Amino acid sequence: MGFRSEAGGGDPLKPFDMATAALLMVDSHGVIAGWNQAAQDLLGYTAADVLGHSVTTLLVDEGDVPAVQPWLLGAENGWEGLLAALHREGRPVELAVRACRLHALGGHREWLVALRDVAALRDNEWREDVAWSLLQQSPLGVAVLDTNLRYEWVNLAMAHLDEEVSGAATSPAAGAEPSPIVARQAKQVLKSGQAPVALENIAPVRLAGREDGGHVRLRSSFPLSGADGDLLGVCHAVLDFQGQDPARERLTLLNTASEHIGTTLDLDRTVRELAEVVVPNVADFVAVDLLESVHTPMDLTPRSAECSDTLCRVAHLSIQEDLPEVSVGIGATPNYPKESPQRRSLANGQPIREEVRPSTPWLAKDPLRWTRLIRLGVHTQLVVPVRARGINMGVITLLRWRNPRPFDEDDLLLVEDLVGRAALCVDNARRYTRQQQAALTLQKSLLPQDLPDLTAVEAAYRYLPADAEVGVGGDWFDVIPLSGARVALVVGDVVGHGIHAAASMARLRAAVQTLADLDLPPDELLTKVDDLVVRLSDEAEATSDGPIVIGASCVYAIYDPIARTVTMARAGHPTPAIAHLDAPVEFPDVPAGPPLGLGGLPFESAEIPVEEGSIIALYTDGLIEASDRDIDVGFERLCFALAHPDRPLDEICDTMVRILLPDRPSDDVAFLIARTRALSSDCVAAWDVPAEPSAVHEARERSVSQLRVWGMQAAAFTTELIVSELVTNAIRHASGPISLRLIREHTLICEVSDTSSTSPHMRRASITEEGGRGLFLVAGVAQRWGTRYTADGKTIWAEQPLPASV
Structure with missing residues (x-):
């Protein structure tokens, strides 16, 4: 086949793609100097077969030789045309050729020659022409959306058909946003890769009167992928049609109901959505009455049989805006007589259709209701039980008066299907609400109901659960009295939400x-809790029940009203805040330990001096973190809320909630604030005790003398016994300096400290033993006793109630 055309020739040259073309390099003497893999695939020759050979050896027709000799080409910089080349198998191949001159070093002219199979190019051009004509001339609306859900291309049918894109240009840069239903379907396609089909009502469906057959739109979307498999976007197709087929209209209404009913897990809203679908499409009026036990699932208290049988009006809707709800039933709790179709349908679980006539037995006993129905012109009613998963939850009543047609079997089947779908949504909402309330009730019951009345601090708290969609969380707080008039302040947060x-x-x-x-000191306590969290997670994973405790954060602080210091340690928790009376709010540098559950990492404590009247604030991260602000803003607002710590604690708590928390927090929040108090020096008496047996008598005398000063002589006998036994044990079994301290708080506390780390234990001495009964006697007369380890040793303490006269 010979030479076909000059530069700028026929259509096969137009879709020339240099990225996929067969390429070869030809030097100024017409010798092949380069050969790519695409050229080998096209003509069958390997690079070894052709390199160094004249390009004319590839031609079928010798008459084409001058056309490929670069120094004979008529074009100065390039040439295009059609040539016939010989395949290695001996068959001719018609090629589209494009040659361009390269300015090589040294002034030599070399040529880059691109080859394409003409037959393949013409086939590709035919396919593109057919596809373009099909899309542009098709009555089917077609559009392409990119991965950001914006229109990239819209055909003419879509531009005329789809109101939401009618103003967009039919070009790849249209950029218009689709309607919500298109965006929702396209997003589903991008997420799942599936091709859903949806029916959409453009005009209201009037099944009852059938004045309008309905305007229906069929939509479908499917993903678009490139040759390399990468996702390019979504193709959306629309078919718009009108119909008069009642079966299709019912299908359309059911499809609409599936999208409209049950959009949330709110029970009242679900019932309203059902009413909006039924009126005016099926009936002129609808009333939905649910049993009280279903409508108020948040009440977990047992109910009597009478209460469980009470119907509550949850929703009603009419084609007449001024229609009162008393048309069917009276008030929020319609008093249906036993003979009414509502009660009969609720009892036997079957739908009831009946005409409204004066001779109707149950209406004859209720003239007022009969008068209302006749005044409206009601001629028939349909009552269908609301039932799901074997549970009767209420009834739905439908009336017709504007539509002259009575309810028929088709209407009954349609309503039963609609009510069945809505009943499942109502039951899901009821179960979800009950589960959420159960989890919230459980959590609140596990939190402190009242804070203890302590000498060391005055405390207040707030706990705010997250919204219903997130579910209850694992935030907690605690105020724990400790020995030596001290108090522990705790706030923690468990990862996750719900019952677990x-x-x-x-x-x-x-x-x-x-x-x-x-x-235990704060750092040691958090280490023990960390071990517990790790063990619980391992146990839950071993039983295949899933981890009950995945992780948690906690801050633990001990305030000493005598030393006026607070010792803190935290595990993955925000730093506590201290509001001083005469200084700005402080966030002390407490070492940030790892969250509980990681295991093996150390925790550290920090001791901070705190003056009397300051506020110590412990909180969970939900207080300072919000999606609409930076965490630094949260800390600034917390400082503002804690300013002026001399205000009442409840006022400070309310300020923190108002300034820091949105109306519906996305995470549950717990915070605890404590105003520090100091124990005055006249409530504490301390002495050093020599490590000599004779010092026991002196310690008793000093203790009794101090009790006289405090007016607590009635406690002298038991105090002498406690002091005698504790000091004697310290002299016999401990080493180093020994000290005795009496503290008058809401109890009388006796402490004996030494430098030994050996912990005493109580045992029952035998009859023949002369000793070993000291701690047994102390435990008998004291209200509480125990051992507290310090950095210098240990302290044995015992508490006894104050005398009645104090």
Whole structure:
């Protein structure tokens, strides 16, 4: 086949794609100097077969030789045309050729030659022409959306058909936003890769009167991928048609109901959505009455049989805006007689259709209701039970008066289907609400109901659960009295939401309380709790029940009203705040330990001096973190809320809630604030005790003398016994300096400290033993006793109630 055309020739040259073309390099002497893989695929020759050979050896027709000799080409910089080349298999191949001159070094002219199979190019051009004509001339509206859900291309049918894109230009840069239903369907396609089909009502569907057959639109979307498999976007197709087929109209209405009913887990809203679908499409009036036990699922208290049988009006809707709800039933709790179709349908679980006539037995007994129905012109009613999962939840009543047609079997089937779908949504909402309330009730019952009245601090708190969609969380707080008039302040947060988080919170709170009774320092206590969280997670994973405790954060602080210091340690928790009376709000530098549950990492404590009257604020991260602001803004607002710590604690708490929290927090929040108090020096008496047996008598005398000063002579006998036994044990079994301290608080506290780390234990001595009964006697006369370890040794303490005369 010979030479076909000059530069700028026929259509096969137009879709020339250099990225996929066969390429070869030809030097100024017409010798092939380069050969790519695409050229080998096209003509069958390998690079070894052709390199160094004249380009004319590839031609079929010798008459084409001058056309490919670069120094004979008529074009100065390039040439295009059609040539016939010989395939390695011996068959001719018609090629589209494009050659361009390269300015090589040294002044030599070399040529880059691109080859394409003409047959393939013409086939591709034919396919593109057919596809373009099909899309542009098709009555089917077609549009392409990019991955950002914006129109990239819209055909003429779509531009005329779809109101939401009618103003967009039919070009790849249209950029218009689709309607919500298109965007929702396209987003579903991008997420799942599936091709959903949806029916949409453009005009209201009037099944009852059938004046309008309805305007229906069929939509479908599917993903678009490139040759490399990458997602390009979504193709959206629309078919618009009108119909008079009642079956299709019912299908359309059911499809609309599936999208409109049950959009949330709110029970009242679900019922309203059902009413909006039924009126005016099926009936002129609808009333939905649910049993009280269904309508108020948040009440977890047992109900009597009478209460469980009470119907509550949840929703009603009419084609007449001024229609009162008393048309069917009276008031919020319609008093249907036993003979009414509502009561009969509720009892037997079957739908009831009946004409409204004066001779109707149950209406004859209720003239007032009969008068209202006749005044409206009601001629038939349909009552359908609201039932799901074997549970009767109420009834729905439909009336017709504007539509002269009575309810028929088709209407009954349609309403039963609609009510069945709505009943499942109502039951889901009821179960969800009840579950959420159960989790919230459980969590609140596990939190402190009242804070203890302590000498060391005055405390207040707030706990705010998250909104219903997120569910209850695992935030908790605690105020724990400790020995020596001290107090522990705790705030923690368990990862996750729901029943498991509340149960995990309860276990951690109990663990912290137990460990606090051992008088462990904050860093050691958090280490023990961290081990517990790791063990619980391992146990839950081993039983294949899923981890109950995945992780948690906690801050633990001990305030000493005598030393006027607070010792803190935190595990993955925000730093507490201290509001001083005469200084700005402080966020002390407490070492940030890892969250609980990681295991093996150390915790550190920090001791901070605190003056009397200051506010110590412990909180969970939900207080300072919000999606609409930076965390630094949260800290600034917290400082503002804690300013002026001399205000009442409840006022400070309310200010924190108002300034820091939105109306519906996305996470539950717990915070605890405590105003520090100091124990005055006249309530504390301390002495050094020599490590000599004779010092026991002097210690007793000093204790009794101090009790006289405090007016507590009635406690002298038991105090002498406690002091005698504790000091004697310290002299016999301990080493180093020994000290005795009496503290008058809401109890009388006796403490004996030494430098030994050996912990005493109580045992029952035998009859023949002369000693070993000291701690047994102390435990008998004291209200509480225990051991507290310090950096210098230990302290054995005992508490006894104050005499009645004090």
